Every structure is written in C-alpha cells, then in structure tokens.
Amino acid sequence: MKNGHNLIKLEVRSHPRYLRLIRNATYDIAMICGFTEDEAKDLRLVIDEACTNVIKHSYQYDYSKPIILNFFLYDDRFEMLIEDCGMKVRPSQIRSREIDNVKPGGLGVYIIKKLTDIMEYDPTGKDGPRLRLVKYTKKR
Amino acid sequence: MKNGHNLIKLEVRSHPRYLRLIRNATYDIAMICGFTEDEAKDLRLVIDEACTNVIKHSYQYDYSKPIILNFFLYDDRFEMLIEDCGMKVRPSQIRSREIDNVKPGGLGVYIIKKLTDIMEYDPTGKDGPRLRLVKYTKKR
Amino acid sequence: MEINSREENGVNVIILDGEVDISSTDLIRGKFKKLIDEKKKKIVVDLANVPYIDSSGLGLFVETMQEMGKYGGELKLAGLTDDVKKVFELTRLTNFFSIFAEEKEAIESFK
Amino acid sequence: MEINSREENGVNVIILDGEVDISSTDLIRGKFKKLIDEKKKKIVVDLANVPYIDSSGLGLFVETMQEMGKYGGELKLAGLTDDVKKVFELTRLTNFFSIFAEEKEAIESFK
Ligand SMILES: Nc1ncnc2c1ncn2[C@@H]1O[C@H](COP(=O)(O)OP(=O)(O)O)[C@@H](O)[C@H]1O
Ligand SMILES: Nc1ncnc2c1ncn2[C@@H]1O[C@H](COP(=O)(O)OP(=O)(O)O)[C@@H](O)[C@H]1O
Numbered sequence: 001m002k003n004g005h006n007l008i009k010l011e012v013r014s015h016p017r018y019l020r021l022i023r024n025a026t027y028d029i030a031m032i033c034g035f036t037e038d039e040a041k042d043l044r045l046v047i048d049e050a051c052t053n054v055i056k057h058s059y060q061y062d063y064s065k066p067i068i069l070n071f072f073l074y075d076d077r078f079e080m081l082i083e084d085c086g087m088k089v090r091p092s093q094i095r096s097r098e099i100d101n102v103k104p105g106g107l108g109v110y111i112i113k114k115l116t117d118i119m120e121y122d123p124t125g126k127d128g129p130r131l132r133l134v135k136y137t138k139k140r
Numbered sequence: 141m142k143n144g145h146n147l148i149k150l151e152v153r154s155h156p157r158y159l160r161l162i163r164n165a166t167y168d169i170a171m172i173c174g175f176t177e178d179e180a181k182d183l184r185l186v187i188d189e190a191c192t193n194v195i196k197h198s199y200q201y202d203y204s205k206p207i208i209l210n211f212f213l214y215d216d217r218f219e220m221l222i223e224d225c226g227m228k229v230r231p232s233q234i235r236s237r238e239i240d241n242v243k244p245g246g247l248g249v250y251i252i253k254k255l256t257d258i259m260e261y262d263p264t265g266k267d268g269p270r271l272r273l274v275k276y277t278k279k280r
Numbered sequence: 281m282e283i284n285s286r287e288e289n290g291v292n293v294i295i296l297d298g299e300v301d302i303s304s305t306d307l308i309r310g311k312f313k314k315l316i317d318e319k320k321k322k323i324v325v326d327l328a329n330v331p332y333i334d335s336s337g338l339g340l341f342v343e344t345m346q347e348m349g350k351y352g353g354e355l356k357l358a359g360l361t362d363d364v365k366k367v368f369e370l371t372r373l374t375n376f377f378s379i380f381a382e383e384k385e386a387i388e389s390f391k
Numbered sequence: 392m393e394i395n396s397r398e399e400n401g402v403n404v405i406i407l408d409g410e411v412d413i414s415s416t417d418l419i420r421g422k423f424k425k426l427i428d429e430k431k432k433k434i435v436v437d438l439a440n441v442p443y444i445d446s447s448g449l450g451l452f453v454e455t456m457q458e459m460g461k462y463g464g465e466l467k468l469a470g471l472t473d474d475v476k477k478v479f480e481l482t483r484l485t486n487f488f489s490i491f492a493e494e495k496e497a498i499e500s501f502k
Contacts (some may be wrong), residue, residue, distance in 0.1 A: 009151040009156070010165075016414035018148070021168040023443075025150075028161040041474060050444045052413050102487050104454035107446035116479060156303035163332075181363060192302050239372055244343035247335035247371050268334060280343045 007033075008071040014084070015063040022069065023048050026080070033073050034137065042115040043078070043135060049108040050082050050131055058086030058129060059120045078135045079116075085128035091121045148211040149215045152196045154224070155203040162209065163188050164221070173213050174277065180253045183218070183275060189248040190222050190271055198226030198269060217257075223270035231261045283311055291322040291387045297329040300337035307372035308337075312344045326387040328359030333367055341377065354378070358386035394422055402433040402498045408440040418461040419448075423455045428471035432464035437484065439470030444478055465489070469497035 030040035097106035116133035170180035252276035258274035281304035282297040380386035393414035491497035
C-alpha cells in the first residue's frame with residue numbers, strides 16, 4: 001500500500017465527548033496502514049494526548065472550536081497533523097516535565113515524544129498552530 | 141445536547157478498506173448523539189450502504205476519489221450528508237428493486253430507505269452529487 | 281476476513297471470520313466459485329464469527345444460492361449473530377434461505 | 392464512565408467502569424474529593440473494567456495520592472488491564488503506586 005497523498009481528514013469540535021471517536025478512528029486508520037495492534041494503541045494514546053492539549057491549552061477549555069486531524073501515509077512513515085485555531089505558544093513551551101519528579105500534570109508531551117519519532121509544533125500555520133507527529137513504519 | 145452547526149466531518153478516499161473506519165465512526169457519532177445501540181447500528185449500516193454505492197456507482201470502482209461525510213445534529217434530527225465528485229444520475233435512478241423478487245443486487249437503497257426517515261439525492265451540488273439522510277431523534 | 285473450509289459427510293462447510301462488506305466479498309466469492317465450478321450440491325456457511333454484514337454480503341449469498349440452484353444445489357446458513365440476523369430480516373431474506381442456529385444442525389439437515 | 396463504591400473493612404473501594412480521559416476525570420475527581428474531605432486514609436481503585444486511560448487519568452491518581460499523603464492516607468490500585476498497565480509503565484508510575492492484581496489483595500494489604 002503506497003500513498004503519498006492526504007489519506008484521511010477528520011474534523012470535530014473541541015469537546016471531550018469526541019475524544020473517543022478520535023481515538024477509535026486513529027486506531028482504525030493505524031490498523032489500515034499496517035501497524036500492529038500495539039502500535040495502533042500507542043498512536044491512539046498519542047492522538048488523545050495531543051487533542052487533550054489542544055482543548056486544555058490552545059482553546060482553554062472552550063469546547064466549541066474546531067480540531068482538524070489529517071492522517072498521511074508515506075512509504076516510510078505515518079504522519080498525523082493536528083490543526084487548531086487557538087492560542088499559539090513558542091515551540092519551546094511545549095515540553096514535558098522531569099519524569100522522575102512526580103507531579104499531577106505534565107505527562108502528555110512526554111507520552112507523545114516517547115511514542116512517536118518526530119514531534120514538531122509549528123505556531124505559524126495560516127489558521128493557527130499545528131502539531132506534526134511522525135511514526136516511521138517498520139519496513140524502514 | 142443542542143447543536144445546529146456542523147458537528148463532524150470525515151473525508152476518506154473511495155477505497156473499500158475505509159468502510160470499516162466510516163462505519164465505526166458513524167456508530168460512535170450516533171452514540172454521542174444519544175441514539176440507542178440498535179439505532180447506532182442501523183445508522184452504521186445505512187452509511188455503509190451509501191458509501192458502497194458511491195464507490196460502485198458514482199466512482200465505478202475508482203478507489204482514489206474523495207468521499208466526504210458530514211454529520212449534523214439538530215434538536216429534532218440527525219443528518220448525514222455524503223458528498224462525492226463522481227457520476228451524477230437522475231434522482232429517480234436511485235431506487236431499490238421489488239424486495240420480494242429476490243435478486244443478488246438492489247438491496248442497498250431499500251435498506252437506506254427503510255432505516256432513515258428522509259433520503260434525498262441531489263445531483264446538483266457544486267462539486268458533485270450529495271446524498272442527504274435524515275433520522276429523527278426519539279424526542280420528537 | 282479469514283475464510284476456512286472443510287468437507288464433512290459430503291457437505292462443504294465455509295467458515296467466515298470477520299466483517300462482510302465489499303472489501304471482503306470478492307474473496308468469499310472466489311471460494312464459492314470453486315465449489316460451484318465443481319457443482320458441489322451442499323454448502324453450509326458458518327456465520328458465527330461474522331459480527332457484521334451489509335447488502336453486498338447478502339447479494340453474494342443470493343447469487344451463490346441461485347447459481348447452485350441451476351444444478352440442484354443448496355446453500356444453507358448457520359450461526360447468525362443477532363446483528364447479522366437483523367439484516368436478513370430487514371431484507372426479508374430469512375424465508376429465502378434455510379437458516380440454522382448451529383453449523384452442526386445445518387450439516388445434518390442435508391442428510 | 393460509571394463509578395461504584397463501597398466500604399469494606401475500613402477501606403473505601405472505588406470501582407471504575409469505562410474509559411478514563413478528560414471527559415470522565417471530573418466525575419472521578421468529585422468522588423475522590425468527598426473521601427479526601429472526610430480524610431479517608433485507605434482508598435482502593437478497582438480498574439478491572441477500565442480498558443483505557445490517558446495522562447489526565449494518571450494525573451488525577453497522582454493528585455489524589457499526594458492530597459491523601461498530606462494526612463497520612465494512601466491510594467492503591469487494583470486490577471489493571473494490560474493496556475492500562477502499559478501506560479503506567481511508560482510514565483514510570485508503577486513504582487509510585489502500590490499496584491495489585493486483584494481488588495481483594497489491595498484491600499487486604501491495608502491490614
Ligand atoms: N496545544 C498546546 N498549546 C499550547 N501549549 C501546549 C499545548 N500542548 C502542550 N502545551 C504546553 O506544554 C505543557 C506540557 O503539556 P503536557 O505534558 O501535556 O502536560 P499538562 O497538559 O498536564 O500540563 C503544558 O503545560 C502547556 O504549557
Ligand atoms: N451513488 C450513486 N450514484 C449513482 N447511482 C446510484 C447510486 N446509488 C445507487 N444508485 C443506483 O441505484 C440502484 C440501486 O442501488 P442499490 O439498492 O444499492 O443496489 P445495487 O447497488 O446492488 O444495484 C443502483 O443499481 C444504481 O443504479
């Protein structure tokens with residue numbers, strides 16, 4: 001299966017009730033793309049963490065804003081591009097805390113980084129910030 | 141939960157491998173919208189039949205074309221708008237066969253009509269034909 | 281879609297595992313075609329592990345049944361899950377096919 | 392998310408049923424808050440029916456554990472499914488919490 005073009009697009013509002021839909025869709029897409037069940041579950045968690053951060057940080061819990069998810073499959077990698085039109089921050093501000101200094105928050109970015117190969121936050125998108133997440137496929 | 145605006149948009153290519161994703165997403169969305177499990181399963185079947193017809197008839201099995209699904213929730217109804225950019229036919233051509241004259245094909249439109257309250261095929265959309273499916277919510 | 285098959289007492293049993301839609305009907309059709317080419321008269325399709333079916337699956341069974349009818353064969357269905365049974369009922373195909381709760385019963389009915 | 396609870400031998404058992412993410416953490420937090428307000432020292436959370444958890448759920452447990460620590464209480468976890476356990480391992484929280492295979496063991500460990 002070789003595809004360089006935009007595979008799938010999912011647009012929802014920034015309401016937590018859509019997280020489950022987003023997770024299930026991501027899992028299905030990852031399975032279609034040939035990832036193993038475990039890898040698909042990892043990507044399901046990654047997208048949840050990324051969208052939760054959009055709701056919390058970018059939209060400050062405003063549940064009525066758009067979240068646009070784009071899924072691309074290339075020969076060597078799977079990409080997820082998460083677009084929103086909320087608050088932009090400096091990329092350096094998207095960072096996880098020290099993992100061994102246990103605190104209630106600050107685990108989302110850590111999980112995303114741990115389970116993907118590239119995490120790139122770009123605040124300069126036309127409509128708002130975008131988070132680009134890349135996972136290389138096994139065949140690499 | 142009251143929403144008059146576009147709830148959710150899902151865009152995929154016209155490949156059968158996406159049918160499962162489309163079905164699962166529709167099921168999740170219907171559940172979010174407050175339908176019962178049985179109703180959500182009906183809507184899952186309806187969307188499968190509609191998208192299968194787009195792949196077969198509108199795109200003549202070209203698997204690389206866009207299918208755009210829009211889900212709306214109004215106070216009294218749930219709407220699915222299925223857009224493609226393939227062949228347009230006269231609305232009268234979208235019709236099921238006589239159900240008691242058993243033949244291999246011709247069950248899709250019958251199922252769609254049976255499980256929804258309104259089925260409207262509009263070949264005059266800007267980019268191509270659109271199928272509008274409406275299911276009233278119980279609270280009506 | 282995973283397809284397994286075996287022969288038991290002269291009955292060809294086809295066991296389907298997975299959802300049936302146009303992404304899997306060609307595979308299943310291929311399996312049926314072989315049996316039809318060999319003019320097999322007794323086929324049982326075990327649907328116990330089929331959680332979902334759409335009209336393309338129903339159409340395939342109707343098609344196969346009608347092809348088999350031409351040489352006096354019959355396709356019987358077994359083990360339908362509730363969701364799958366509902367689609368057969370919706371399209372009034374429950375009368376067109378012999379449907380059994382268990383694969384075993386379907387096989388024995390051919391005796 | 393469905394939450395059930397009971398008291399057994401002075402231990403407050405919270406049984407969660409469903410996926411844990413920010414759509415359910417407020418509900419769970421409310422349950423914990425009541426017990427913390429009453430300075431309950433022994434809480435067991437039964438996660439056997441939680442197929443999924445994200446960092447907002449982990450954060451909530453850490454928060455609750457730390458609040459309870461202030462008055463000498465402890466939160467213990469039981470029945471983690473494989474997928475949920477993996478998220479605890481990924482974030483190295485398996486050492487931070489006392490984790491038990493069965494709810495019963497977790498309750499008894501408080502004796
Ligand atoms: N989409 C985002 N927009 C703005 N800031 C973000 C976004 N995602 C993460 N951040 C920043 O990165 C920090 C770390 O995020 P995370 O690890 O998920 O922990 P938490 O959300 O619990 O603080 C956040 O506190 C926030 O400052
Ligand atoms: N999206 C579509 N575009 C063009 N024609 C369609 C479309 N959907 C249905 N039709 C027409 O309606 C007929 C009935 O469709 P259906 O009941 O699904 O049965 P089948 O697809 O097996 O023929 C089709 O044969 C076709 O002519």
